[in-house]
Each structure stands twice: as structure tokens, then as C-alpha cells.
Amino acid sequence: MFNSLKIKLSPKLLKSICNYSQNIAQPLRSKKPRSSSNTVQHFVDFKRLRVIGGSGGDGCISFLSLWSNELAGPDGGDGGNGGHVIFQASNDIYDLNHVPTIAKGLNGEKGSNKDCHGKNANHNIIKVPVGTIVKNAQGKVIGDLSHEGLMFLAARGGAGGKGNHFFITDTEQAPKICEYGAFGEDFEYSIEIRTMAHIGLLGYPNAGKSTLLRAISRARPKVAPYPFTTLKPYVGMVQYDDYEQIAVADLPGLIPDSHKNKGLGIQFLQHAERCMALLYIVDASLPEPWEAVSVLQNELMQFNKNLKERPQLVIANKIDIPESEENVDKLKENVNLPVIPVSAKLGTNISTLLREIRILYDKNRELEDQENSNKD
Numbered sequence: 001m002f003n004s005l006k007i008k009l010s011p012k013l014l015k016s017i018c019n020y021s022q023n024i025a026q027p028l029r030s031k032k033p034r035s036s037s038n039t040v041q042h043f044v045d046f047k048r049l050r051v052i053g054g055s056g057g058d059g060c061i062s063f064l065s066l067w068s069n070e071l072a073g074p075d076g077g078d079g080g081n082g083g084h085v086i087f088q089a090s091n092d093i094y095d096l097n098h099v100p101t102i103a104k105g106l107n108g109e110k111g112s113n114k115d116c117h118g119k120n121a122n123h124n125i126i127k128v129p130v131g132t133i134v135k136n137a138q139g140k141v142i143g144d145l146s147h148e149g150l151m152f153l154a155a156r157g158g159a160g161g162k163g164n165h166f167f168i169t170d171t172e173q174a175p176k177i178c179e180y181g182a183f184g185e186d187f188e189y190s191i192e193i194r195t196m197a198h199i200g201l202l203g204y205p206n207a208g209k210s211t212l213l214r215a216i217s218r219a220r221p222k223v224a225p226y227p228f229t230t231l232k233p234y235v236g237m238v239q240y241d242d243y244e245q246i247a248v249a250d251l252p253g254l255i256p257d258s259h260k261n262k263g264l265g266i267q268f269l270q271h272a273e274r275c276m277a278l279l280y281i282v283d284a285s286l287p288e289p290w291e292a293v294s295v296l297q298n299e300l301m302q303f304n305k306n307l308k309e310r311p312q313l314v315i316a317n318k319i320d321i322p323e324s325e326e327n328v329d330k331l332k333e334n335v336n337l338p339v340i341p342v343s344a345k346l347g348t349n350i351s352t353l354l355r356e357i358r359i360l361y362d363k364n365r366e367l368e369d370q371e372n373s374n375k376d
């Protein structure tokens, strides 16, 4: 089909390409069949929530009366403390889907007679992915859970009230007072994940982003021939034979002026910020696909200038459609990024794409390691 892609390679060049491909980990194709259930989970990387600490238990008013001593004295115990609400970073968690919109701490137990103190409530620990950022209601960053096990105390539980035993003084031997338990703190936060995926797929609606993610991973975003099928991001994992896994995110479609909140809005450009490398995916069967690349680049630039520095590639999709053959060559001439022609629907050239993704990932990791060693 692609006469223009058939090139005669010299034996020397062929050997060097073979050596080159041997050094790169090979992608593994999944042997396990896809689940037939309809539950399709999208990836949640941002959540706004209210946290309320547990209330303390009330103190108790009680007077002990024994057979030998009718007025044995005040014996009301203290209430237990309410539980805190805590965010804890964990490597076992990948997204914020499980985080409730209202998270409450448990209440402390009440005090009782015979000086029995109420039990302190257990804390409500909400696990969040490593790299979660906590912002207060004003949008100010107040917490960064960057290491495994790091905790952020979101709302303190209320202290338990004192029972009447506590209030015995020299002048008042039989106090008839106790305290109520205090209410827990009540705050609103927004939490977001700093890194959502290693690779983000960006493109116009209908470019074939979801079809591509389905082709390279076990994720199952909806595919349909109308724009804005995908309204929330999906993340799929690509496995390699050295046990490395690369997360690829299918982001909702962008259109011109997305940075001015047109289309699905600015929030989807924020997802792009949380990806290490960006792949522009264009429909090569449409005329002048390079226009789409420059519009997408411009949208990102308008949103955040630093995004230009991220490693990037262009994927020319739908090469099974005859019109795209000519367009792919022109696309290569008109954009100054590497172009990989694929057909997500038929699976053509997917292995080349996966190899390129791995090269991008390895390069980026080397850079990160260098940065970290420089910091140390």
C-alpha cells in the first residue's frame, strides 16, 4: 500500500537498526482477554472535598454510691477524642476515584461512671497517590505528599469533654458539671495529582485517541464516530518485557481556543500539564493535518509556556484511508517533530509507536535522574 515507505536499506544500515532495536525493551501484548463487564472506570486526577474531624465524646456527671459509703464522690469519666481526617501518600493507589466528597472522622466515645474514660476514635486515613498536591479553598498549595507514607492532617478531631471527676476542687467536692466534647475541624480542600501519566495523547475530537489507547493497552474508553465521545481522561498501561510499565492517558479532545475555555474547557489542558511527554495525534485522512499540530501546540503554549519543553511526537492516524498516504509525506515536511504513521483501528505500525514511546520514556527518566543527582 505504501510504495513511498518501501526503502532499500544497505546491509550496514540494516545491521545498525537491528542492534538499535535490540537495546530497547520490547512491548508485551496482553494475552488476557478483556473483561466483558460494562464497568468502565475513568481516571480521576482532581477532587474537591469537605473534611470534618470527628467530635469528641461528652464527659459524664456521676456520683458513686457504695454500700459502705453512700457519698463516695464524683466518678464521671472524660469523653474520648474525635478522630482526625488524614491524607496519606501511598504507592498502591493510582487515582482519586475512591476519595469521598465528604470525609468525616469518627466520634469519640462518651465518658461513663466509675471514672471510665471514653475511647479515642481511630483516625480516618484516606490513601492518595504519591505526588498528590493539597490546596485550600483559596487555591493556595498547602501540602505536597511527595513520598510514600507522608501524611497531611486535613481536619483535627474535637477533644473529649471532661467528666465531673475532673472538676473536684478543695472548695467544691461534688461538682455537678461536665464538658461537652468539642466539634472537629471542618475544611474544604481540593486535591490533585501532580503526575497523571507518563504519556498524554492530545488531539482534535475524532482523531482516534481512544481507539489508539484501546489498541496499545487494556483500557476501554468509548469509541464512536462523533466528536467529544471522551469526556473524562482514561489511563492505560503499556507493558514491556523488562517489567517496566508506561502509563498512557487518553485526554478529551481539544479545539482551537480551548485555552479560552471553549469546547470542553481549560481543565483538559491541565491534564496535559500532568503528563511527562505529549503525543499529538492527528487524523491524516483530513486535508492539511499539520494545521492541527500547530493549533494544538499553540493551545498548549497559550496555557503554559513550559509545556513546549516536554518531549513530543506526532502520530499520523488513520493511514488505512487512501487519502492519508499523500498527507503523511506532507506532514513530515511541515512539522519539525518526528512523525509516526499508524492505523489505530487496524493496528498498523503500533509496535514502532510503542518503541518510540519507550525511547521517550527512557530519555526522560535519564534527565530526571540527572536532575535529582544535581539536586543532591
Ligand SMILES: Nc1nc2c(ncn2[C@@H]2O[C@H](COP(=O)(O)OP(=O)(O)OP(=O)(O)O)[C@@H](O)[C@H]2O)c(=O)[nH]1
Residues within 6 Å of the ligand: 203, 204, 205, 206, 207, 208, 209, 210, 211, 212, 222, 223, 224, 225, 226, 227, 228, 229, 230, 231, 252, 253, 317, 318, 319, 320, 321, 342, 343, 344, 345, 346
Ligand atoms: N479508518 C480508521 N478509522 C479510525 C481509526 N482510528 C479511529 N478511527 C475511527 O474514528 C472515530 C473516532 O475515534 P475515537 O477513538 O472515538 O476518537 P477520539 O479522538 O477518542 O474522539 P473524542 O473522544 O471524541 O475526542 C471512530 O469511528 C473510529 O472507529 C483508524 O486508524 N482508521
Ligand SMILES: [Mg+2]
Residues within 6 Å of the ligand: 209, 210, 211, 221, 222, 223, 229, 230, 250
Ligand atoms: Mg475518545
